[in-house]
Amino acid sequence: MQPTKAELGWMYRTMVISRRFENAIEKIYMEGKSPVFNMADGPIPGEMHLSDGQEPVAVGVCAHLKPEDIVTATHRPHHQAIAKGVDLKKMAAEIFGKASGLSGGRGGHMHLFDADVNFACSGIIAQGMGPAAGGALSRKLQGKPGVAVSFIGEGAANQGAFHETMNLAALWKLPMICVIEDNAWGISVAKSAATSVQKNHVRAASYGIPGHYISDNDPWKIYEVAGEAIERARAGEGPTLIEIETYRLAGHFMGDAEGYRPEGEKDDLFARDPIPAMRQRLLDEATFNAADLDQMESEAQSGVDEAIQFARESADPAPEDALTAVFA
Amino acid sequence: MENERKLTIARAMAEAMAQEMRLDPTVFVMGEDIAELGGVFGNTRGLLDEFGKERVRDTPISETGFIGAAVGAAQDGMRPVVELMFVDFFGVCFDAIYNLMAKNTYFSGGNFKVPMVLMTSTGGGYSDAGQHSQCLYGSFAHLPGMKVVSPSNAYDAKGLMTAALRDDNPVIYMFHKGLQGMGWLGTEAGANVHVPEESYEIEIGKAAIARQGSDVTIVSIAMGVHNALKAASVLEADGISAEVVDLRSLVPLDRETVRASVGKTGRLIVVDEDYHSYGVSGEIIATVCETGVSGLKAPPRRIAYPDVPIPFARVMEQHCLPNPDKIVAAAREMCRVAVPA
Numbered sequence A: 001m002q003p004t005k006a007e008l009g010w011m012y013r014t015m016v017i018s019r020r021f022e023n024a025i026e027k028i029y030m031e032g033k034s035p036v037f038n039m040a041d042g043p044i045p046g047e048m049h050l051s052d053g054q055e056p057v058a059v060g061v062c063a064h065l066k067p068e069d070i071v072t073a074t075h076r077p078h079h080q081a082i083a084k085g086v087d088l089k090k091m092a093a094e095i096f097g098k099a100s101g102l103s104g105g106r107g108g109h110m111h112l113f114d115a116d117v118n119f120a121c122s123g124i125i126a127q128g129m130g131p132a133a134g135g136a137l138s139r140k141l142q143g144k145p146g147v148a149v150s151f152i153g154e155g156a157a158n159q160g161a162f163h164e165t166m167n168l169a170a171l172w173k174l175p176m177i178c179v180i181e182d183n184a185w186g187i188s189v190a191k192s193a194a195t196s197v198q199k200n201h202v203r204a205a206s207y208g209i210p211g212h213y214i215s216d217n218d219p220w221k222i223y224e225v226a227g228e229a230i231e232r233a234r235a236g237e238g239p240t241l242i243e244i245e246t247y248r249l250a251g252h253f254m255g256d257a258e259g260y261r262p263e264g265e266k267d268d269l270f271a272r273d274p275i276p277a278m279r280q281r282l283l284d285e286a287t288f289n290a291a292d293l294d295q296m297e298s299e300a301q302s303g304v305d306e307a308i309q310f311a312r313e314s315a316d317p318a319p320e321d322a323l324t325a326v327f328a
Numbered sequence B: 001m002e003n004e005r006k007l008t009i010a011r012a013m014a015e016a017m018a019q020e021m022r023l024d025p026t027v028f029v030m031g032e033d034i035a036e037l038g039g040v041f042g043n044t045r046g047l048l049d050e051f052g053k054e055r056v057r058d059t060p061i062s063e064t065g066f067i068g069a070a071v072g073a074a075q076d077g078m079r080p081v082v083e084l085m086f087v088d089f090f091g092v093c094f095d096a097i098y099n100l101m102a103k104n105t106y107f108s109g110g111n112f113k114v115p116m117v118l119m120t121s122t123g124g125g126y127s128d129a130g131q132h133s134q135c136l137y138g139s140f141a142h143l144p145g146m147k148v149v150s151p152s153n154a155y156d157a158k159g160l161m162t163a164a165l166r167d168d169n170p171v172i173y174m175f176h177k178g179l180q181g182m183g184w185l186g187t188e189a190g191a192n193v194h195v196p197e198e199s200y201e202i203e204i205g206k207a208a209i210a211r212q213g214s215d216v217t218i219v220s221i222a223m224g225v226h227n228a229l230k231a232a233s234v235l236e237a238d239g240i241s242a243e244v245v246d247l248r249s250l251v252p253l254d255r256e257t258v259r260a261s262v263g264k265t266g267r268l269i270v271v272d273e274d275y276h277s278y279g280v281s282g283e284i285i286a287t288v289c290e291t292g293v294s295g296l297k298a299p300p301r302r303i304a305y306p307d308v309p310i311p312f313a314r315v316m317e318q319h320c321l322p323n324p325d326k327i328v329a330a331a332r333e334m335c336r337v338a339v340p341a
């Protein structure tokens, strides 16, 4: 299974949108936070987990998804949300805590919810797993089409919810895919210091389901393996576990000094930045020419600029709105 | 002060642990990012260097596993300290806490002891939304079998930690992020106070009078104490004398100190950053009312977090949080209006 030219164009453009979005957020996040860095200050307060470098996972998987398909995401959700088609303006506004945001400013960056494209988040590690299985179960019970994808980090594969849900999904043959983004770190703790196996895809054996590992953050390979797993799920053959080696180019969150990284690791990761790498391959294989790609990039930038401007110009929620929307 | 040694709560906690670890080889620490990083909130800094990887253990993100393991180790003669990074994460591991840690002493008729400390961060105010900003004091204090403490300053932080480490019972040690002295979470200057170098204990279950007063008693814990003290300064200018009680411990609860203070002032405000209903604020008010403290001059009031999840947006979160203004307003109303007989 190989991506078509149109799909490759979408994948590249979406990766660029995601990166440009993160670049913009990163810059604005620092406004009001210097010389003293206090998370509470600035137009975007709170924690900020950027997804720079992890874009291939989001696009390689979401290239196969339709709006009706379900995605549950993590505390690091921007790339996944963008690839799933979450409204970029409303998402930006939510990250700014504005009234025009996806949830009127109640959720913020770790709690992005867009029912139009079946996208939900949790800031609690591995807690997207259960809801993904439940969404898949619901589709099965209702006879409605759709698969569910739960994205988690490699650190989350040591959480009970991961193991319980994988067993459940396998037992009930649910149309679910668990995608592990292996960026080698859970905050400051290396995967090797936290996980009893080298690669998590081997754990699929304990649920009797297929498990795949994809190295090098390769969008083509991710597309292929995810496509097959999603096809399998759509055909009623049950869940798949996929672990993908990806790169966290930023800190765990903004403000992270990253003193735990071995020397040279960041340089090495930047040298393998998946966006320039994909651009190069698209050129080498003559899928697109430089002008095509430049245009995609500039379109991506304008989309991001528009979303950020929308967020900036939107009004704050009324303070008392905090007391509304607790119940349906 | 001469020889003043001002520490942050984070450093005071680490110092208490280090001192006990030197004395007692059964004390060890585990949690996420507590070794190499020294804890996301800085309270285990320096421990790895001094005590090494066996006794200062980074864990996988497996709270139910390592907290359950702490229970087993405690029952087997160790004195584990575990960190639950944010109290909000209790959802993934509460069985180990309230069904095992808190009940095994009782179920075993006392033939098992569970001497462990579970330290966990609380509190919001910096726009981290409702899965990373709660206090949940009441949720823990409600369930029997575990002691619960929460310091408002570095002196108490050290003494309570030492006491917790020496206690033969499980202790939940809740530290408020806004008081940790980590610059990136803001810094409440009042929390950084002189801390003696030598080891000492603050008795668990004893409240402190943080400020003497005669017209109204403001009872609180952790961050709320600082809000209460700020309010008391403002009220002083109005001619209202506020007494501030820092509970320091929720379990056991020093009901005597609360009653004595309210007996003196005749007015009670409870400041609680935890949710309004079914929590600490209700418990404190009941403590006063059910023993018929005579001469209440006004109905007791509570300034607590409304019963809604904590929103991200700054304006909404700040609207909900207790603050000195809300306390001042309540005290002014209470000191003008007497309860009709």
Ligand SMILES: Cc1ncc(C[n+]2csc(CCOP(=O)(O)OP(=O)(O)O)c2C)c(N)n1
Residues within 6 Å of the ligand: A075, A076, A123, A124, A125, A152, A153, A154, A155, A156, A157, A183, A185, A186, A187, A248, A252, B032, B061, B063, B085, B089, B092
């Ligand atoms: C149950 C739970 N425990 C701990 C945390 C704190 N925490 C937030 S992100 C994180 C690391 C997650 O690592 P991983 O799953 O690999 O995702 P990554 O951050 O690398 O994307 C931790 C421990 C949490 N949010 N939830």
